[in-house]
Amino acid sequence: MHPIEVLERYWNYTSFRPLQEDIINSVLENEDTFALLPTGGGKSICFQVPAMIKDGICIVVSPLIALMKDQVNTLKQKGVKAIALTSGMPYKELDTQLDNCIYGNYKFLYLSPERL
Structure with a gap:
């Protein structure tokens, strides 16, 4: 394309x-x-x-959590699979989201620097 x-x-x-x-x-x-x-x-x-x-996943590192969440929501509205892993996530939710990212054919993974 x-x-x-x-x-x-x-x-x-x-x-x-x-x-x-x-x-x-x-x-x-x-x-x-x-x-x-x-x-x-x-x-x-x-x-x-x-x-x-x-091909593959795009990893985006940003210290701006609000910007990450906004971009993830915008991409999802466009039908693009995107996920954000931020510093405030509990471990269990983080683990679940990473599994979703690995096995769910996500295109974008947004990470805060401390999650990198």
Whole structure:
């Protein structure tokens, strides 16, 4: 699947913002990629689109629990399997969620730095 097809299918956009497509193509070409964009510049699209194209799970490490939960909820609304493991989770719930992640064909695993 081409990046623009993924963007249209899951995000309902017909074009990328400046620099997004270059960043996405770099990731898809397996290049080490450092992307620096301003707040609201569309950084999440830069890893989410390639993750939807590539095999396997995308691991996202973020110290912002509210942002992780928001992104997980947004991805779930789009029909994409995503899960967040945050610092406040009890061990039993963490264990269950990891099993779900391993055996449930999840596409995104969001982790707080201390859970990494």
